[in-house]
Amino acid sequence: MSYITVLLDLAKHDRSTFLCGKSLLDSYFQKQAGQDVKRNLAACFVLIDKNTDKIAGYYTLSSNSIPQYQIPESFKKKGPPSYLSIPTILLGRLAIGINYQGKGFGKLLLVDALKRCFDTSASIGAYAVVVDPLDNEAEQFYDKYGFIKLPDSGKLFLPITTIKALFN
Numbered sequence: 001m002s003y004i005t006v007l008l009d010l011a012k013h014d015r016s017t018f019l020c021g022k023s024l025l026d027s028y029f030q031k032q033a034g035q036d037v038k039r040n041l042a043a044c045f046v047l048i049d050k051n052t053d054k055i056a057g058y059y060t061l062s063s064n065s066i067p068q069y070q071i072p073e074s075f076k077k078k079g080p081p082s083y084l085s086i087p088t089i090l091l092g093r094l095a096i097g098i099n100y101q102g103k104g105f106g107k108l109l110l111v112d113a114l115k116r117c118f119d120t121s122a123s124i125g126a127y128a129v130v131v132d133p134l135d136n137e138a139e140q141f142y143d144k145y146g147f148i149k150l151p152d153s154g155k156l157f158l159p160i161t162t163i164k165a166l167f168n
């Protein structure tokens with residue numbers, strides 16, 4: 001396969017020309033992602049087109065938590081009632097470059113991120129992956145893959161148990 005997902009290498013990867021059509025996601029990647037990586041606030045992964053060495057997409061992961069009260073009742077039954085907050089992994093941003101959109105790379109990158117979260121949850125506990133979509137369009141994308149709305153927050157989550165079922 002001529003695409004590979006690797007950690008962003010600040011010295012090697014050129015972020016300056018990346019465009020996904022959403023200016024907030026473009027400027028974050030071009031201007032802030034490097035700082036966040038240096039400060040250990042986020043891990044940033046890039047999808048590299050091996051034919052051109054260009055960045056086809058990126059996503060970020062950070063440790064995170066959500067208040068217990070936000071978890072929908074149907075899930076609470078299975079959760080620990082005494083925890084005030086629930087450990088999660090934040091899939092903070094995910095974007096595919098304009099020239100690569102509509103070709104299955106968004107799905108590929110999301111599956112890569114979910115697999116990484118699932119693997120990580122074996123060594124650092126995490127109940128779910130959380131996303132905070134930028135707009136309705138982004139929300140629809142995550143909705144398609146089974147993410148569930150967290151009330152009063154605009155965020156969505158996917159339990160690690162659901163992700164586990166995808167990879168077993």
Ligand SMILES: CC(C)(COP(=O)(O)OP(=O)(O)OC[C@H]1O[C@@H](n2cnc3c(N)ncnc32)[C@H](O)[C@@H]1OP(=O)(O)O)[C@@H](O)C(=O)NCCC(=O)NCCS
Nearest residue numbers: 020022094095096101102103104105106107137138140141
């Ligand atoms: C949203 C985004 C990540 C999708 O990536 P993509 O490579 O274009 O999507 P794919 O080709 O992998 O499509 C996968 C599936 O999602 C669907 N899809 C793509 N974009 C969608 C959207 N905005 N809403 C709903 N479904 C969407 C596709 O129709 C496809 O469905 P199918 O498998 O049934 O055919 C990409 O368009 C993007 O980066 N957009 C700008 C940034 C953004 O909005 N990011 C969202 C996260 S913050």
